[in-house]
Amino acid sequence: MEVTLLNFVPYAAINLATGAAERPLMALANLLERKGRWRQAQRLRRKQTYFKTPYGYHWKLMENLLKVDQRVLFYAMTHVLEQSQRKLASSVSDDKEKQKHKVDEYEEAVWYGEQERQSILASLMDGPLKRAYLLTHSQPGWHLSEWQRAQCAAKGGCCARACGCCARARCAVLAKSYYGHCLSTCVCCTKTRGFKVPLDEWFEDPMLIDIDIKDRRWNKRQYRYQVLNAYIWGL
Numbered sequence: 001m002e003v004t005l006l007n008f009v010p011y012a013a014i015n016l017a018t019g020a021a022e023r024p025l026m027a028l029a030n031l032l033e034r035k036g037r038w039r040q041a042q043r044l045r046r047k048q049t050y051f052k053t054p055y056g057y058h059w060k061l062m063e064n065l066l067k068v069d070q071r072v073l074f075y076a077m078t079h080v081l082e083q084s085q086r087k088l089a090s091s092v093s094d095d096k097e098k099q100k101h102k103v104d105e106y107e108e109a110v111w112y113g114e115q116e117r118q119s120i121l122a123s124l125m126d127g128p129l130k131r132a133y134l135l136t137h138s139q140p141g142w143h144l145s146e147w148q149r150a151q152c153a154a155k156g157g158c159c160a161r162a163c164g165c166c167a168r169a170r171c172a173v174l175a176k177s178y179y180g181h182c183l184s185t186c187v188c189c190t191k192t193r194g195f196k197v198p199l200d201e202w203f204e205d206p207m208l209i210d211i212d213i214k215d216r217r218w219n220k221r222q223y224r225y226q227v228l229n230a231y232i233w234g235l
């Protein structure tokens, strides 16, 4: 939402009014988290964040962070796909060399993505938005919500089948375990589909969820409201 002169005054008033209440609310959410009542903590943070600020710098950083997460997941999946194709590559040494180069390239892309992710996290101010993201992403199976599984199934991902790929780590050979729903380079989806989706850039993947969080809708039927619930609040 743009901050014009007309809407700046009410937002400034809300910020002033909520400023005094912010610290006790943050402390309460942190206490709920420590007590294991994480959903209550997240609901409180959601209310606090939505009421306080218009779209701004930290929301933009959060949007970038979610997109970096998507990019890293894409390259982790592509790494697995290329590895599986490397095994199938003909015995011609040139083909194997070319395939090995591709594997290294995707592993590097994951590494660079991780660096960017850490830089964004370091820039994000400590507060309900950052804490909510970190808490959600630390929950085992956070990505297996009904809404996220339905989105995956609708796009023909593994959630439409009984293979269970989305519940498992996406790339066993990388140092970190990556979890997430199918993108075009999922090995299982590629086998089921019968062809590789030609992509010049990762963000052209038609199976990606559209991350655009400028408009934080309250209407529960809105797509963006569900995106925020899934990727930030974990609700």
Ligand SMILES: [Zn+2]
Pocket (backbone or CB within 6 Å): 158, 161, 163, 164, 165, 166, 188, 189
């Ligand atoms: Zn599968």
Ligand SMILES: [Zn+2]
Pocket (backbone or CB within 6 Å): 148, 149, 152, 153, 157, 158, 159, 160, 166, 180, 181, 182
């Ligand atoms: Zn899935």
Ligand SMILES: [Zn+2]
Pocket (backbone or CB within 6 Å): 157, 158, 165, 182, 183, 186, 187, 188, 189, 190
């Ligand atoms: Zn899949």
